[in-house]
Every structure is written in structure tokens, then in C-alpha cells.
Amino acid sequence: MQAAAGTEVAAAVADAHRREWAFVLAATVRVAGDIDTAEEAVQDAYASALTAWGSSGIPGNPAAWLTVAARRRALDIRRRAATAQRALPKLLDPEERGGSGPEFEEQEIPDDRLRLIFTCCHPALALEARVALTLRLLCGLSTGEVARAFLVQEPTMAARITRAKKKIAAANIPYRVPAVSELPERVEAVLSVVYLVYTTGHTAPSGGDLMRRDLAERGLELARMLRVLLPRDPDVAGLLALILLTEARAAARVDEHQDAILMENQDRSKWDRRAIGEGTALLREALASRPPGRFALMAAIAAVHDESGSWAETDWDEILGLYNLLMERWPSPVVRLNRAIALGFAAGPAEGLAELDALGAEPQLARYPYLAAARGDFLARLGRLEEARTAFEEAMILTDNEAERRNLRSRLDGLAR
């Protein structure tokens, strides 16, 4: 190895941060005994890489280099803590308890990312805490970045992360992969987190932009990571398929002014054929397990859109059938709403509208802008323009996303007078 230029080193460290953070942290937690110590050690390791790689060159296996450095640092911190008479760390793996410095370089570093994922996404933690921990510990986002992603104040997010870490330590949430019997439930808890990260990026709940690309990309990366770690799990395949098949349309969803474009009006040549191909292959695999899971069904719906040559050719009967299957096993007001929209296109706007009106009583949908927007759409198709106008205005009030509001405004303005 030879000395590397500063910019090259900075780029290599940034790249390793993005790609290897979870691996390095997961491998360090076992030695550090608790997450905070491990995080501190990993941060130090990345900082020391900046100088070390500059003088001795960028190592062939940055993850291994960083892990060895972080583990050594973690042991230093522990020794210091032990002399300071602090309580013994809790997450220590028994076989690692006697371990010390140099021999780590000899042994192969185990991939502990699954343990870290299952700890961060333990169902005993609130969903919002799971999401925050996952972005912080698996994606390596700073607390400030996580706070901005969810539009909360940084101290609020810091408190949320601290509370979750305290629960992990106090309640002794284990650092291990759950037993096979618990796996389906525990995988579901992980998938719900990854899906929430992705959907928050795909259509930002608030703010100026329709999408938050960084979060959507993190969601895709997490789903890919899970696919590598749990290659035979059909629900993991289903979620990755869903994200790929949805993400494939991302480039066509906004115009040059960042205004939202409805699928009906999207330029389908901008859809990412490679992502669609990869997604459909995964979908086939996910659907092979009977009965198909929630994400596989949602991915199948996305695939019907992706494979349709035009909006007019959309196979709405197929989509309606898939929503019926979803309703049978995973009924929710949002699924009912989407089913009603599919019904409106399959059977006609009057049927769709009747179903939407029946949903008006759902308290969960009372402030949901898509219900009002869908009503406006069907009312317009039925020529009931005054009512359509009212519905679009209601949707505009309810949405907190500026790009969506502009889209609603143009649909409102487009109504024939």
C-alpha cells in the first residue's frame, strides 16, 4: 500500500461510511458490550481512517480495517470504564467476554448485521423508535439527519434515540438473531420499519418536495441488505420487489418544476426497465410461497401498472382482485381506499364513488388527503363539477406536501366550468 491523496482518502472513507457502517458497527457491538460504546468506537475508527489511509494507503478491505480499529478502540474504552468502576457492559457475547486486542486480526469477522437489525427493530420498541435507531445505527445517519428526515427538532430525535437505547439496555433486549419459531413475527417488525423508511421518502408526508430521495434510497439499500442476509425469506423478497417496482417510476413522477405527475399522465419511457425486471423476478419468487404475503401482493399491484403499456390498458380487474386478496388478510382503511379507487376504474366512477363515500366515516381517513382527492377525481368523471371542486379544495387543505398541493391545484383549475 502506498500513500493516497487527501481527496481520494476522503472519498474512500465516505464510501466506506455509506457501505460498511452497519457491518463495522454490528461487529463492534459484540466486543463493546453496549451500543453507545460501539458507536463511539466506530466513529473514532472512521476518523482515524482519514489520517491512517492517507499515510499508509487505502486498505484492500476497508470494512475489515475499520472493524479491527473500532474493536480495538472499544476495548480501550471498556478498559477505561472498568477502571472507573462502572457497571459491566450488558450486550457482551459470552464467547467474546475474555477477548482482547490483536487476535481479532487473525479471525474472520462474522457478519453481525442481522443481530443489529433485529435489536434495532425489536417489536418491544415503538415503531418510530425502531425507525430512528435503524437509520442511525444501520444507515449511519447522524441524529440531526434522522431528525431532518422526519421533520422533527434535533433534541426531540436525540431524546427518542436515547430512550430507545435505554430500553434496550434496561430491558435487556438481546443482541442475537431470533429463533426460527419467532422469526416470521420478528421479520415483519423489521420489514415494517424498512417499508416506512421507503414510503416516507417516496411521498414525503410534508415539505416542499414530493419525494425525499435520500430516504427512498436508504429504504432500498436496507431492503437489499435484508435480501443478502435473509436470502430465502419470501417476505423479504416481496418487500424488495415492492420497493423496486415502485421506485422504477420515480423519475417520471415529477416534472421539471418538481410538480407531481399522476401515473395517468406519466411518460412511461422514463420508467426504469431494469428495476422492473429485477422486481418482477423477485416478485415471482415471493409469490411462490402460499399464501402470498402482504408486500408480495402490493408488489404484484405495482407490477400490473409497471407492465401496462399505457394508462388506458391498465388491467383494473387484476388490480381489484389483488386488493380483494389484501383486504381479506390485511384489512385497513388505506387498503379499502385503494381498493375503492381500483373499483372505480374497473367498474365505473359511480361504483368507486359509492365505495369512497362509505369510507368517509373511517376516523383514520378523516384527515387523509387521498380520500378527498379520489372523490374529486370520480366526481369530475361523473360531471359533478361543483362537488369535485369542493373535494379537491378539501384535499388541498389536508395535504402538507407542497408538490401534491400544486398538483391538486392544477386538477382543480383543469375542471371544466
Next chain:
Amino acid sequence: MSKYLILIYQDEAVARQAEGESISDSYQEFMQRRGSSLLSGAALHPSSTATSMRRDGAGGFLVTDGPFTESKETLGGYYLIEAADLDEALEIAKEVPAGVGVEVWPVRVVS
């Protein structure tokens, strides 16, 4: 090993009916099966027999009839258990034949 307190919640009306009865078969079974993890436990009288004592800030207590919070679901009993980690504690807690459900609280280790 960690210690956990399992608080057992049940419907207040059901609790009142069951008063005075011996321990049900389902609890007997549970205690036999999980005996090695149970440190202690007890069944409680209905919440109407409880007495709350709140500090009045002047060195004394305000004594009132009933628990701190009245609700349809009340504390019916508890177990103090020992488990390797939260996952094991939750496995044990799942088997408690509680009417409404249980809360699992980690016990603080005080040195």
C-alpha cells in the same frame, strides 16, 4: 440473567366474581411449567379493596379508597421472574393465562 416483573391485568368485573376461589388450573399448570423461572408471585384482591396513599407534600399522606387510576382493567396479580433476556421474559409472559394481558417491566439492579 435479568429480573422482570410481570403485572397481570384482568377485567375488574371478572376479578370480583373470582374472589375467594382457589387458584385456577391454568395458573397451576403455568406455575408448574415455568417454576424454575418464577421467583415469587401473588394474586390480588379486587381493586375496590385497595387503598392509595398519595404524599400531600406536607410530610403526610392523603389516603383514598381504590387504586391510583380507576379503569376497567385492573391489576390482578404479579410474578417476579428471572430470564436470560427480554425475549425469554416475553415467552414466559405469553404463557400467563391472564384475562386481559400482562405488562413486563425490567427490574432495576441496584448496587
